[in-house]
Amino acid sequence: MTAVQIQARDIKWQVDDKVIVDQVSFCVNQNETLGIVGPNGAGKTSLLKCLYQEHQLSSGQITLDGRALSAYDRKAVAKKIAVVGQQHEAVFNLSVLDIVTMGLIPHKALFDRNNDQDRRAIEEALAIVDLLDKQHQVFNTLSGGEQQRCLIARAIVQRPQILIMDEPTNHLDVFYQHQILSLVKKLGLTLIMTIHDLNLAAQYCDRLLLLSAGKMLVCDTPEAVLKAEMLKQVFHLECLVDQNPLTNKMRVTYAMHNEAHIND
Amino acid sequence: MIKPLRFYPSLFVLLSLVLCSVLASMGFGTAELDFANVWQCLTDQCQRPIYQTILIDIRFPRILMGFLAGFALAAAGALMQNVTRNPLADPYLFGIVAGAGLGATISGLLPESMQAFSLPLAAFLGALFAVLIVAMVIMNNNWRRVEHLLLAGVAVSFLLSAITSFILYFGEAFASNRVIFWMMGSLARADYQALMWIIPVILVCTLLALLFSRQLDALLLSDESARTLGVNVAKLRLMSLIICAAMTAVIVSYCGGIGFVGLMIPHIVRPFIGKTTAKLLICSGIVGGCFLIWVDVVARTIVPGQEIPIGVITSVIGSLFFLFIMRRM
Numbered sequence: 001m002t003a004v005q006i007q008a009r010d011i012k013w014q015v016d017d018k019v020i021v022d023q024v025s026f027c028v029n030q031n032e033t034l035g036i037v038g039p040n041g042a043g044k045t046s047l048l049k050c051l052y053q054e055h056q057l058s059s060g061q062i063t064l065d066g067r068a069l070s071a072y073d074r075k076a077v078a079k080k081i082a083v084v085g086q087q088h089e090a091v092f093n094l095s096v097l098d099i100v101t102m103g104l105i106p107h108k109a110l111f112d113r114n115n116d117q118d119r120r121a122i123e124e125a126l127a128i129v130d131l132l133d134k135q136h137q138v139f140n141t142l143s144g145g146e147q148q149r150c151l152i153a154r155a156i157v158q159r160p161q162i163l164i165m166d167e168p169t170n171h172l173d174v175f176y177q178h179q180i181l182s183l184v185k186k187l188g189l190t191l192i193m194t195i196h197d198l199n200l201a202a203q204y205c206d207r208l209l210l211l212s213a214g215k216m217l218v219c220d221t222p223e224a225v226l227k228a229e230m231l232k233q234v235f236h237l238e239c240l241v242d243q244n245p246l247t248n249k250m251r252v253t254y255a256m257h258n259e260a261h262i263n264d
Numbered sequence: 265m266i267k268p269l270r271f272y273p274s275l276f277v278l279l280s281l282v283l284c285s286v287l288a289s290m291g292f293g294t295a296e297l298d299f300a301n302v303w304q305c306l307t308d309q310c311q312r313p314i315y316q317t318i319l320i321d322i323r324f325p326r327i328l329m330g331f332l333a334g335f336a337l338a339a340a341g342a343l344m345q346n347v348t349r350n351p352l353a354d355p356y357l358f359g360i361v362a363g364a365g366l367g368a369t370i371s372g373l374l375p376e377s378m379q380a381f382s383l384p385l386a387a388f389l390g391a392l393f394a395v396l397i398v399a400m401v402i403m404n405n406n407w408r409r410v411e412h413l414l415l416a417g418v419a420v421s422f423l424l425s426a427i428t429s430f431i432l433y434f435g436e437a438f439a440s441n442r443v444i445f446w447m448m449g450s451l452a453r454a455d456y457q458a459l460m461w462i463i464p465v466i467l468v469c470t471l472l473a474l475l476f477s478r479q480l481d482a483l484l485l486s487d488e489s490a491r492t493l494g495v496n497v498a499k500l501r502l503m504s505l506i507i508c509a510a511m512t513a514v515i516v517s518y519c520g521g522i523g524f525v526g527l528m529i530p531h532i533v534r535p536f537i538g539k540t541t542a543k544l545l546i547c548s549g550i551v552g553g554c555f556l557i558w559v560d561v562v563a564r565t566i567v568p569g570q571e572i573p574i575g576v577i578t579s580v581i582g583s584l585f586f587l588f589i590m591r592r593m
Contacts, residue, residue: 054488078494085492090485091349092539095268102482106494110475136268158493 004066005030005162005190006051011060013050020046022214023060030161033191035205037198037225039235043214044194045086045166051192052083052164078106082155084148084165090139096150097135100125103157125156129183145176152184165193169200202226202250210234226250268538278550282331285557289330290323292561294569329454329462330560331553333519334529336466336511338552341526342533342544343473346480347504348410354527355512357414358505359421361523363394364516365447366428372443373435383446384453384517391513394420399505410487413501449522449575451560458518465514469507470549476500477542484539522575524582525552531589 006028013021021043028034036044049055051062053069062069064080072080082103090099100122104114126132129149134142139150148168155163163184169177177197181204184191195201201208202222209219212234218225228241231252238255287306291299295318301311302319310316340355347353356362367390368383401416432440473480479500482490487497515522529552530544537547556574559581563572 052492054491074491074496075494078492081492083489083492085486085489092346092351092484092534094484094539098481098538098540099485102485102489102493105478105482108478 003030004028005032005064006192007063008051009061009063011047011050011062012058013046013055014058020214021050021055024211024214024216025060026209026216026219028162028190028192031188031190032207033185033193033205034219035201035208036192036194036211037196037201037208038211041213042211044211046214047211048164048166048192048194052081053077075106078158078160080160081162081164082158082160084151084155084163084168086166086170093138093140095136096126096131096139096142096153097122099139099150100135100153100157103154103159106158121157121159122153125153128156128187129153143176144171145173145179148172148176148180149183152180156187160189162190162192163187165191167194167196169195169197198226198231198252199244199250202252203244203247222250226252269536271537271543274537274547275550278547278554281554282550285554286327286331289327289557289561290319292565293318293323294564325456325459326451326454326560327557328459329451329519330556332459332462332466333451333515333522334525334552334554334556334559335549336462336469336515336552337522337525338529338533338555339470339473339545339549340508340511341552342530342548343480343504343541344508344526345530346539346541346544347483347501348413349484349486350410350414351531352527353414354524355508356421356521356523356526357417358398358509359394359417359424360391360509360512361447361516361521362421362424362428364388364391364513365443365521366390366424366431367393368446368520369428369431369435369443372446373431373439384458387446387520388513388517390424391509391516394424395505395509395513399502410501413505445573446520447575448573449520449578450563450571450573451519452571453518462514462518465510469511470545473504473507473545474542476503477540477545480504480541520573520575522556523579524585525556525578528582528585529555531585 004027008027009025010023011021011025012019012023024047036047038044046055050057064072064077069077101114103125104118123132126135129152131146131149131153134146139147142150165184168180168184172180177200181200185204195205205222207220208222208225210217210225210230217230217234226241228239231237231239231241240253242251242253243249244251287302288299290302291297297315297318301315304311305315305319310319337355341353344353344355344357345351364387367386367388370390371383371386397420398413398416401420402412432443479490479495482493482495483497483500490497530548533548533551534544537543559574559577563574563577566572
């Protein structure tokens with residue numbers, strides 16, 4: 001039986017009177033991949049930010065390995081959870097190596113210096129994401145896929161148990177979308193990510209959490225979540241859900257957009 | 265794109281440059297002392313006792329003060345630019361010069377019987393007052409956004425400058441002139457007693473910044489990214505503000521307003537040495553120190569028998585430098 005690593009109980013996050021994440025409860029098991037899906041503005045990124053304490057909960061509780069997340073100090077959380085946010089623009093032309101080296105920060109005390117073991121860990125991470133030959137290149141000059149791989153390398157150096165990714169396939173072409181998701185799956189970490197493409201979500205996630213207007217509608221296997229009726233209710237689009245003959249995973253095909261739904 | 269140079273060889277070259285600059289600049293000044301005299305004084309015995317006084321009691325502390333002032337301003341500038349992720353940030357951002365100017369103005373214009381503080385102490389207290397207001401303003405905003413820091417600094421700076429101008433306008437003309445001249449920057453106040461204050465402050469501040477350089481690097485991507493790496497961004501930014509304020513205030517108190525060093529030097533160093541805090545801070549400091557040694561040489565010698573305010577020269581060089589950069593962009 002796999003252990004529950006993260007558990008969220010009735011978590012709520014609001015800004016002034018506006019509730020962004022509303023009474024959401026779910027759990028994530030060790031080495032599981034959870035995809036958070038839903039339309040724009042559903043609160044997917046906000047929910048993720050609650051999980052790594054960027055947003056302070058208005059109510060509810062999150063536990064990490066059975067202990068309240070708020071009871072951990074910042075550094076202890078960083079040793080367990082790594083975050084790859086949406087695309088960054090680095091100032092001052094930081095190199096790939098500069099950024100990957102940042103992954104060491106949670107493990108270093110004030111007087112510690114980088115040692116050979118650290119340098120090996122950085123090289124290994126760069127080799128895993130295939131950026132070893134671009135380690136001195138400026139981050140901002142990399143392609144979108146390479147930037148994501150660089151941030152994943154930083155996460156690898158951080159040695160976390162859980163990897164949180166916000167829209168990891170945004171702005172990437174089909175090749176890079178699969179490259180990035182295959183790469184993070186191979187790391188063998190607990191993975192929580194927001195993702196727009198339901199077909200990618202079905203292919204790479206063990207379970208999906210469907211959000212709409214801040215509320216969780218369902219959190220279950222892709223087969224249980226990707227129902228045509230449910231998707232129509234959330235995305236306002238007719239769709240066909242069947243099995244992809246190449247992957248044997250669920251496949252969603254959307255009908256043409258009906259303008260009558262614009263004001264729905 | 266310039267390929268960054270290796271750090272340790274670059275550091276060796278820069279330290280050699282410091283040594284050469286210190287030795288060479290000792291040969292410049294109103295009194296005519298050629299390099300042979302200087303060399304003889306340093307390695308053997310001075311030809312005349314007056315040479316000893318000129319070199320050891322007047323020129324050396326001034327050169328050392330020039331190096332320390334350049335080091336502190338450039339290192340503080342590099343720190344502020346990295347902490348705020350803003351290439352236009354500089355150590356005067358928090359109204360330090362404006363605060364020091366106000367302190368100096370109040371001290372300078374009071375009747376002599378009421379001048380409880382010397383000018384450097386009054387300037388230092390003024391600088392601290394400015395930083396305190398900036399810190400209070402941004403602490404009310406929970407330090408969430410770096411823009412608050414920048415805006416608070418600019419606002420406090422203008423407010424204190426306005427008060428200074430108001431006082432100077434109604435002040436006694438001779439005293440006002442004295443304060444205005446001080447605000448233009450000069451190393452003329454350099455002596456060993458001043459250095460005894462300045463050296464420990466700069467040493468402690470630099471070591472503290474280097475100790476936290478790893479955390480400071482994490483800020484270069486974004487505040488949120490730094491927090492996910494376990495960095496307490498609010499505390500780190502407050503500490504950086506205090507470090508910059510202390511280094512800058514102690515320099516401004518003795519040397520007045522020396523503009524553009526903190527803004528310009530990190531821009532020159534960054535493409536050659538790198539962007540990460542430790543390397544940038546050390547190399548910017550050394551380059552800034554050398555730069556100010558030579559600017560002071562120009563200030564002392566360009567007009568025979570007269571000294572030009574050092575801040576005027578750095579401002580001219582700084583503005584030309586930024587116009588040059590703008591043309592290349």
